[in-house]
Amino acid sequence: MAADARAALLAWYDAHKRDLPWRRTRDPYAIWVSEIMCQQTRVDTVIPYYHRFLERFPTAAELAAASEDEVLGLWSGLGYYRRARLLHRGVKEVVATYGGKVPAEREARLGLPGVGKYTAGAIGSIAFDAEEPIVDGNVARVLARRHRVATPLGAKETEKRLWELAGELVKGPRPGDLNQALMELGATVCTPKNPRCEGCPVQASCGAHAAGEVDALPVPKKRKKPKLVHAVAVVATVGTPAKVWLVRGERALFGGLWSVPMVETAAPQLSLLAGPASARGEGVRSDAHADPKDAPAGRDAAFAALANVGVKARVKEKAGYVEHVLSHRHLKIDVWRAVAARGRDGLAELRAATREEVGARGFGVSRLTKKILDAALG
Numbered sequence: 300m301a302a303d304a305r306a307a308l309l310a311w312y313d314a315h316k317r318d319l320p321w322r323r324t325r326d327p328y329a330i331w332v333s334e335i336m337c338q339q340t341r342v343d344t345v346i347p348y349y350h351r352f353l354e355r356f357p358t359a360a361e362l363a364a365a366s367e368d369e370v371l372g373l374w375s376g377l378g379y380y381r382r383a384r385l386l387h388r389g390v391k392e393v394v395a396t397y398g399g400k401v402p403a404e405r406e407a408r409l410g411l412p413g414v415g416k417y418t419a420g421a422i423g424s425i426a427f428d429a430e431e432p433i434v435d436g437n438v439a440r441v442l443a444r445r446h447r448v449a450t451p452l453g454a455k456e457t458e459k460r461l462w463e464l465a466g467e468l469v470k471g472p473r474p475g476d477l478n479q480a481l482m483e484l485g486a487t488v489c490t491p492k493n494p495r496c497e498g499c500p501v502q503a504s505c506g507a508h509a510a511g512e513v514d515a516l517p518v519p520k521k522r523k524k525p526k527l528v529h530a531v532a533v534v535a536t537v538g539t540p541a542k543v544w545l546v547r548g549e550r551a552l553f554g555g556l557w558s559v560p561m562v563e564t565a566a567p568q569l570s571l572l573a574g575p576a577s578a579r580g581e582g583v584r585s586d587a588h589a590d591p592k593d594a595p596a597g598r599d600a601a602f603a604a605l606a607n608v609g610v611k612a613r614v615k616e617k618a619g620y621v622e623h624v625l626s627h628r629h630l631k632i633d634v635w636r637a638v639a640a641r642g643r644d645g646l647a648e649l650r651a652a653t654r655e656e657v658g659a660r661g662f663g664v665s666r667l668t669k670k671i672l673d674a675a676l677g
């Protein structure tokens with residue numbers, strides 16, 4: 300990109316940038332948090348989470364010292380919880396290996412859990428003024444249009460080309476602002492639909508605009524439809540006031556978040572919802588998950604879901620039905636109720652909690668679990 304287009308982008312950014320909280324800091328840790336939160340999540344949604352998170356964990360050391368429960372609790376509602384766990388792990392490594400300071404060297408940053416080219420480049424350019432490119436969805440759209448990249452997003456050759464273009468562009472003064480200008484342009488002007496080319500600082504040199512191809516570029520990624528998954532979830536209560544048995548870890552759908560026991564009933568990837576049979580303890584029916592064709596249904600599935608996680612209970616009746624769409628899975632879940640439940644001792648990833656406890660801030664629970672509890676308990 301010619302130097303004048305680069306200058307135009309920076310001038311436009313200075314005049315039009317949104318006042319976002321992470322744009323008021325050069326702290327690499329805070330920028331890291333913001334970049335992870337903003338992945339696949341709207342800026343408006345992120346802002347209150349960002350404030351709460353940094354109020355509670357103002358430094359890498361404070362985040363590193365926190366329990367995963369607390370971290371996931373503060374993340375609850377933002378989705379994509381794997382991001383939070385990786386951020387937590389990455390920050391722990393920064394504290395253990397780099398004395399709590401996010402490393403200025405790109406290679407060291409790239410070695411941290413959860414830090415790929417994009418995050419490393421964002422931290423490098425914004426916090427350390429390094430000429431490191433970034434390509435996110437917004438940048439990809441701007442570059443693909445401006446340079447008429449006509450291969451589909453996500454394809455290897457496209458990614459390579461876009462990173463090369465971003466790499467050329469970032470060279471020069473204010474690399475962090477240049478990267479943010481490109482992201483901002485993509486977010487506010489060069490939008491997926493109805494881009495406002497008349498207000499675009501690089502219109503004069505935009506290939507797609509000149510060729511009348513703006514609506515045709517970028518060529519979208521070929522998306523797979525979310526996979527349809529049928530499952531049974533069990534809300535098993537114990538005691539008065541009633542507590543619900545919850546599970547997390549490798550036996551749970553969302554890893555670090557608490558959810559009710561579940562088992563897939565009609566599709567092949569049973570292991571996504573249930574841990575290995577050998578680790579499940581008492582009451583496991585050895586034939587329950589041997590083959591997807593033999594996957595249990597209804598009451599049997601509810602029994603299996605409980606047995607998988609070491610909970611003994613009397614399965615009562617089907618209490619409701621919940622649908623939940625994730626990026627790659629469309630879940631159709633029959634919700635069953637069970638009572639007189641008893642959890643098997645010695646499983647760290649199993650606990651019983653009241654509705655109030657589950658609803659409290661800081662309790663790491665997914666929205667899906669809340670929907671399931673509503674379906675069963677009202």
Ligand code: SF4
Pocket residue numbers: 441444445488489490494495496499500501502505506507508513
């Ligand atoms: S001129 Fe239009 S298509 Fe080209 S970069 Fe600007 S907003 Fe995007």
